[in-house]
Amino acid sequence: MPEYDLLLLRFGEITIKGKNRSRFEKAALSHVKLLLRAYPRTEARKDYGRIYVVLNGEPAHEIIDALKNVFGVTSISPMNTVSSNLEDILSGATSFMKGISWAGEKTFKVSAKRAWKGFPHPSLEMNKLVSTPILMAVPGLKVDVHHPAVNLRVEIREQETYLYTEVIQAAGGYPLGSNGKAMLLLSGGIDSPVAGWSAMRRGLEIECVHFHSYPFTSKKAEEKVLNLARVLSSYVGQIKVHLVPFTEIQTILSQSGHDNLMITLMRRAMLRIATRLAENNGALALVTGDSLGQVASQTLSSMNVIGRATDLPLLRPLVMSDKEEIISMARQIGTYELSILPYEDCCTLFVPKSPATNPNLRIIESAEASLTQLTEEIEKAVQGTETLCIRPDQDIDRSTGEEPVVQDKWF
Amino acid sequence: MIYFDHAATTPPYEDVTRTIAEVMAAHFGNPSSLHRLGEESGKLLRKAREVCAEALKVKPSEIIFTSGATESNNLALKGSALQYISRGKHIITTNTEHSSVYECCKQLETLGWEVTYLPVNSTGLVNAEQVAAAIREDTVLVSVMHVNNEIGSVQPITEIGKMLKKDHARVLFHVDGVQGFGKVSLSIVESGIDLYSLSAHKWRGPKGVGLLYVREGLVLSPLLSGGGQEGGLRAGTENIPYIVGMAKAIRLTNENWETRARKLSGLKEMLIQGITELPELVLNSDRAGAPHIVHFSCPGMKAEVILHMLEEEGMFVSTQSACSSKQRKPSRVLLAIGKDTETASTGLRISLGEEHTEEHINKLLKSLGKVLKQLHQLKGETS
Numbered sequence: 001m002p003e004y005d006l007l008l009l010r011f012g013e014i015t016i017k018g019k020n021r022s023r024f025e026k027a028a029l030s031h032v033k034l035l036l037r038a039y040p041r042t043e044a045r046k047d048y049g050r051i052y053v054v055l056n057g058e059p060a061h062e063i064i065d066a067l068k069n070v071f072g073v074t075s076i077s078p079m080n081t082v083s084s085n086l087e088d089i090l091s092g093a094t095s096f097m098k099g100i101s102w103a104g105e106k107t108f109k110v111s112a113k114r115a116w117k118g119f120p121h122p123s124l125e126m127n128k129l130v131s132t133p134i135l136m137a138v139p140g141l142k143v144d145v146h147h148p149a150v151n152l153r154v155e156i157r158e159q160e161t162y163l164y165t166e167v168i169q170a171a172g173g174y175p176l177g178s179n180g181k182a183m184l185l186l187s188g189g190i191d192s193p194v195a196g197w198s199a200m201r202r203g204l205e206i207e208c209v210h211f212h213s214y215p216f217t218s219k220k221a222e223e224k225v226l227n228l229a230r231v232l233s234s235y236v237g238q239i240k241v242h243l244v245p246f247t248e249i250q251t252i253l254s255q256s257g258h259d260n261l262m263i264t265l266m267r268r269a270m271l272r273i274a275t276r277l278a279e280n281n282g283a284l285a286l287v288t289g290d291s292l293g294q295v296a297s298q299t300l301s302s303m304n305v306i307g308r309a310t311d312l313p314l315l316r317p318l319v320m321s322d323k324e325e326i327i328s329m330a331r332q333i334g335t336y337e338l339s340i341l342p343y344e345d346c347c348t349l350f351v352p353k354s355p356a357t358n359p360n361l362r363i364i365e366s367a368e369a370s371l372t373q374l375t376e377e378i379e380k381a382v383q384g385t386e387t388l389c390i391r392p393d394q395d396i397d398r399s400t401g402e403e404p405v406v407q408d409k410w411f
Numbered sequence: 412m413i414y415f416d417h418a419a420t421t422p423p424y425e426d427v428t429r430t431i432a433e434v435m436a437a438h439f440g441n442p443s444s445l446h447r448l449g450e451e452s453g454k455l456l457r458k459a460r461e462v463c464a465e466a467l468k469v470k471p472s473e474i475i476f477t478s479g480a481t482e483s484n485n486l487a488l489k490g491s492a493l494q495y496i497s498r499g500k501h502i503i504t505t506n507t508e509h510s511s512v513y514e515c516c517k518q519l520e521t522l523g524w525e526v527t528y529l530p531v532n533s534t535g536l537v538n539a540e541q542v543a544a545a546i547r548e549d550t551v552l553v554s555v556m557h558v559n560n561e562i563g564s565v566q567p568i569t570e571i572g573k574m575l576k577k578d579h580a581r582v583l584f585h586v587d588g589v590q591g592f593g594k595v596s597l598s599i600v601e602s603g604i605d606l607y608s609l610s611a612h613k614w615r616g617p618k619g620v621g622l623l624y625v626r627e628g629l630v631l632s633p634l635l636s637g638g639g640q641e642g643g644l645r646a647g648t649e650n651i652p653y654i655v656g657m658a659k660a661i662r663l664t665n666e667n668w669e670t671r672a673r674k675l676s677g678l679k680e681m682l683i684q685g686i687t688e689l690p691e692l693v694l695n696s697d698r699a700g701a702p703h704i705v706h707f708s709c710p711g712m713k714a715e716v717i718l719h720m721l722e723e724e725g726m727f728v729s730t731q732s733a734c735s736s737k738q739r740k741p742s743r744v745l746l747a748i749g750k751d752t753e754t755a756s757t758g759l760r761i762s763l764g765e766e767h768t769e770e771h772i773n774k775l776l777k778s779l780g781k782v783l784k785q786l787h788q789l790k791g792e793t794s
Contacts, residue, residue: 218445405438405451406458410430410655411662 003099004060004078007053008162009067012074012172025051027175027203028072034237035066064168069235071201072175077153079164084119086129089161093130093154094137096163100150107144108134109151116158130154174203176236181205182285182315183278185270186241188224188343191289191318193335194326196232198317199287206232207281208239209274211246221343226390231335234392242277243386246270248377256367259352263297264359265367268309269378275310276382285313291326292319296355305359413771416729418560418590418704418762421615424663427656431617435652442649443638452651459658466661467599467607469624475641476654479621480589481511482634483608484554486623486645487585488515490631491552491606492524498581499549500524505537507564507744508556512587516554534697535564535748539574552583557591561731561744561760562696563704565595572603583629589613593664594672594701605629609661611653616660620653671765675702678763678772685776691783693754695745703763708745708754709783717759717782724778729760 011028029046032053036042041056042063051073053063060078067076082092097108112126121129130152135141155162184196186208196206210225226241233239246269253265274286290298297306307314318326330336368374414422434455440448442456457471464471477483492502504516506528516526527545529537542553553575555566568586575584585606591597593614599607607624611617625631625644637646682705686692695706709717714730721728731742741755761775 219447219450220445405454410434410455411458411462411658 004080005055006079006081006162007055007060007064007067008077008079008164009051009053009070009073009170010075010077011049011051011072013174024072024175024178024203025049027178028070031070031072031176031236032067035070036063038066039063068168068170070175071171071173071203071235072178073170074172076168076170077164077166078168079162081160081162084116084156084158084161086121089126089154089156089163090130090133092161093152093163094133096165097134097138097141097150097152100165102149105144105149106138106141107147107149108141109143109145109148110134110154111151112154112156114156116156118158119156126154126156171201173201176200177203177205179203180285181207181281181283182287183242183274183281183283184208184287185274185289186210186225186229187289188221188228188339188341189289190330190336190339191291191294191326193228193232193289193339194329194333195287195289195317197235197329197333197335199315200232200236202317204285204287206236206239206287207277207283208232208241209244209270209277210241211244211270211273213245213247213250216247216250218343220341224338224341224343226388228335228338229390230392231333231338233390234334238389238391240281241388241390243388244273244277244381245384246381249374249381252371252373252377256371258363258367260354260356261359261364261367262352263355264302264305264364267297267302267306268364268368269374271306271309271314272378273381273385275312276378277385278312280382283312285315286310287315287317289318290316291321291323294323296357299357301358302356305361305364308361413726413767413774415761415763415767415775416727417764418613418760419729420612420618421764422766423612423617423656424615424660426663427616427660430659431652431656434655438651442651443640452649455651455655456649459654462658463622463661466665467624469599470627472642473624473627475623475625475644476649476657477621477623477645478619478650479612480509480587480608480610482645483610483621483623484509484511484585484587485515486631486634487606487608488512488552488554489519489634490644491583491585491629492519493632494630495551495583498551499547501527501547501550502552502554503527503529503542503545503550504554505529505531505556505566506747507531507535507559507561508554509560509587509589512554512556513743531564531747533749534699535559535562535744536566537571538567539570542571543574543578546579546582550579550582552585554585554587556587556589557597558589558595558701558704559744560590561704561742561758562706562748563590563700564697565591565699565701568597568604569602576603590701590704593668594675594703596669599624611657611660614660614664616657616664617653620650620657622657672702674765675763675767678767678769679703679705681769681772682761682763682776685772685779689780689783693750695748695750695754695758705761705763707759708750708757709759710753710757712757712783712786714757714759716786717779720782720785721775721778724782726775726778729762731758731760 025046029051032044032051036044039058042058043054045052064076080096082088110127110130112123114123131143150165153164182199182204184206186192200206208229212222229239229241249269293299438452438455440452442449442453460471460474463474500523502524520526529541531537555571557568558565572584575582583605584603586604587608589610592609605626610621631644633644635646640646640649679702686694686707691709693708695708696704718728718730741752742758745755745758
C-alpha cells in the first residue's frame with residue numbers, strides 16, 4: 001500500500017447552497033477537527049468545496065474510518081502529494097502504482113486533470129505521459145480505459161499535484177447542526193436511535209427525550225437508553241438526554257377507562273411534553289422512529305390522531321423504511337446490539353390486549369378532557385425532567401449513593 | 412520462613428485480600444436479581460470481565476468465570492468433546508499434562524473417546540510435527556499445556572497453534588495456561604488458541620476462582636446446568652468478591668511481568684548452578700524452561716525426608732506437584748522424560764516468587780547442603 005500523506009474530503013449537495021455554503025463548510029470543518037483530536041499531528045484545512053487533512057505520519061485508514069462519520073462529507077480519498085512539475089509527477093505516479101498490491105486483473109488507466117492551466121501539458125497528453133513509465137515499471141500491467149481495476153487520478157494544481165486511486169464512501173448529508181435543532185423521542189428500541197442518526201446526518205442537532213416510569217420499568221432500561229445515547233454522541237461529540245418522569249401520567253391515563261386507547265393517549269402526552277421541552281431548549285421539530293404500519297400506534301389513522309397533539313413539525317425519518325432496512329442501519333450505526341437487550345420500556349407495561357389501530361380523535365379528545373389532572377401532571381413532568389450530557393468517552397454512573405459501585409481501587 | 416512452593420499456590424496480594432473483603436461486605440447482591448443490589452453486583456461482574464479480557468488481549472464476551480483451572484480444563488475438554496461429538500471422538504494431548512487434563516482424558520476414554528498421548532522428549536517437549544502426525548479424520552481437540560507444573564518445560568504453543576489453524580482449522584486447540592501466565596509470554600490470539608485455562612491462585616489471586624477463554628463463535632456443552640449464568644456455559648451464582656479479586660490479581664500480575672520474569676530467571680540460574688555443584692542431586696529441569704520452576708531428584712534418598720528437614724530450617728518446598736504429592740508413585744512426568752524409577756520417585760521442586768532474593772537462594776542452597784550432609788552421616792551410621 002502506498003504511504004499516504006494527505007486525505008481529501010469532498011462535500012456533496014451543500015456545495016450548491018449559495019450564500020450558506022461557507023457556513024456549512026465551517027460546520028463540517030469543526031466536526032472534522034473534533035474527530036481529529038485523537039491524532040494530534042494532523043492538520044485540517046478548508047478549500048473550495050473540500051477539506052484537506054495533512055496526515056504528518058498518522059495512520060490514513062484509521063483516520064478515514066473516523067472521518068467517514070462526518071456529516072456533509074460524501075467521500076474521502078487518501079492521496080500522495082508531489083510538486084507540480086512533470087518529472088516529479090511521473091516518478092511519483094510510478095512509485096505509487098508500484099506500491100499497489102494486485103489481487104485480480106492488473107489493469108489501470110490514468111485520469112489526469114489539469115486544474116492549473118499554467119501547467120504546460122494538457123490533461124489528455126498527461127494521461128499518456130504518466131502511463132508510459134508505469135507500464136514499464138510494473139510487469140504484466142495493461143491499460144483498460146473502460147473497466148480498469150485501478151483508476152489513477154492525477155490532479156494538477158498550482159501548489160502541488162495529488163495522486164490517488166481510492167474514493168471511499170462517507171456519511172453524506174449536511175454538516176453537524178447546520179439545519180437547526182430538534183428533539184428526538186428516544187425509546188430503547190431499534191428504530192428511534194436510527195431515526196436520530198438519520199436526523200443528525202441531515203444536519204440537525206439532536207437532543208434526546210426519554211420517558212421513564214420507574215418502578216414500572218427497571219433502572220436497566222434507563223441505562224440502556226443512556227448507552228444508546230452514548231453511541232449517538234460518538235457521531236457528534238456530545239448529546240443531551242432529557243429524562244422525563246412518566247409514571248404519574250401513565251397512572252392517570254390508565255384510569256381513563258379506555259383500555260384500547262391507552263397507547264394513543266400515552267403517545268399524545270409524550271408529544272405534548274416533548275413539545276414543551278423543545279420550546280424550552282430552542283428546538284423547532286420533533287423526531288420519532290415511527291415507521292408506517294409497524295405497530296398500532298404507527299398506522300396512518302394513529303399517526304393522524306397522535307400527531308395532532310403537537311404543532312411542531314413531526315419528522316419521521318424512517319416512515320417509509322422496512323424493518324429489515326432499519327435493522328441493517330442500526331447495525332451500521334452500532335446501536336442494534338444495545339437495542340435488542342431485553343429490558344422493558346415504559347410502553348410495554350400498559351400495552352392493551354387489542355390496541356386501537358383506528359382511534360377516533362373525538363373520543364380521544366373527550367377522554368383527555370375528562371382527565372382533569374392531566375395538564376397539571378404534564379407540567380409537573382416537564383418540571384421534573386432531568387437533563388444529562390452524554391459524551392462518548394465517559395462512563396455513565398447514575399447510582400445515587402455517595403460511593404460509585406465500581407471502585408477503581410478494586411480493579 | 413521462606414516459601415518456595417509458588418507452583419503449588421501463591422500468597423495473595425494484600426490488595427487482593429482487601430478487595431475481596433470490601434466487595435464481600437459491600438455487595439452481596441445476586442447479579443441475576445433485577446433490583447439495584449443485583450444490578451450493582453452485575454456491574455462489578457462486567458468490570459471484572461473487562462479487566463480480565465484486557466489482560467489477555469481478548470474480548471470480554473470470551474471470558475467464562477469458573478471455580479479454577481480444574482474446572483476450566485474439564486469444561487474445555489468435556490465441553491468440547493460432548494458438543495462436537497458429531498465430528499468424532501478423538502483427542503490429542505501429551506503424556507505430561509496436569510492431572511486435571513490427564514484424568515479428564517482418562518475419564519473420556521472410559522466413555523468411548525480415543526486419546527493419543529504424545530510422548531515428550533528428554534526436556535519435556537512435544538513439537539508441532541508430532542501433533543500434525545497424530546491428527547486423524549475424527550480428531551476434535553488438541554490439548555497441550557503451556558508450562559509444565561513439575562519441571563517447567565515450555566511447550567511450543569504458538570507453533571502448534573499456527574500449524575493447526577493453517578492445516579487443520581476444524582481441530583480445536585486447548586491450552587492449560589496455569590503455570591505460564593505472568594511468567595512466559597504467550598499471545599492467545601496469535602497462537603490460534605480456542606480455549607485457554609487459568610487459575611487465579613497461581614498468580615497471587617484467591618483460590619476457588621479461575622477462568623476459561625472460549626474463542627468467539629465456539630460452542631461448548633456445559634458441565635454445570637442451571638440458571639444460565641456465564642452465557643449458559645457455567646451455571647451457578649457468580650462469586651463476585653473472588654471474581655473481582657481475580658481481576659485485581661490479573662492486572663497486578665500483568666503489570667511489568669517481564670521485569671519479574673527476568674528477576675526470577677536470574678534466581679533460577681543461580682539455584683541451578685548451586686544444585687549442579689551438589690553431586691548427590693540430579694537436575695531435571697531444563698535451563699530453557701519457565702523462570703520459576705527448578706526440579707531435581709535425590710536418588711537413593713527419600714525426597715519427603717529432605718522436604719521435612721528443609722521445613723525444620725524454615726523453608727517450604729515440594730515433592731512432585733502439589734496435586735499428586737500425596738500419591739507414593741514415581742512421577743508420571745519424570746518417567747515421561749526418560750528418568751528411571753528411582754530418579755522419578757525422589758523428585759523435589761523449588762518454585763520461585765517475586766519476593767525472593769539472592770540471599771534466599773543462598774540460604775536454600777546452604778540448607779540443602781547441610782541436610783544432604785546430615786543424611787550422609789545418618790546413612791553412614793546405619794550401614
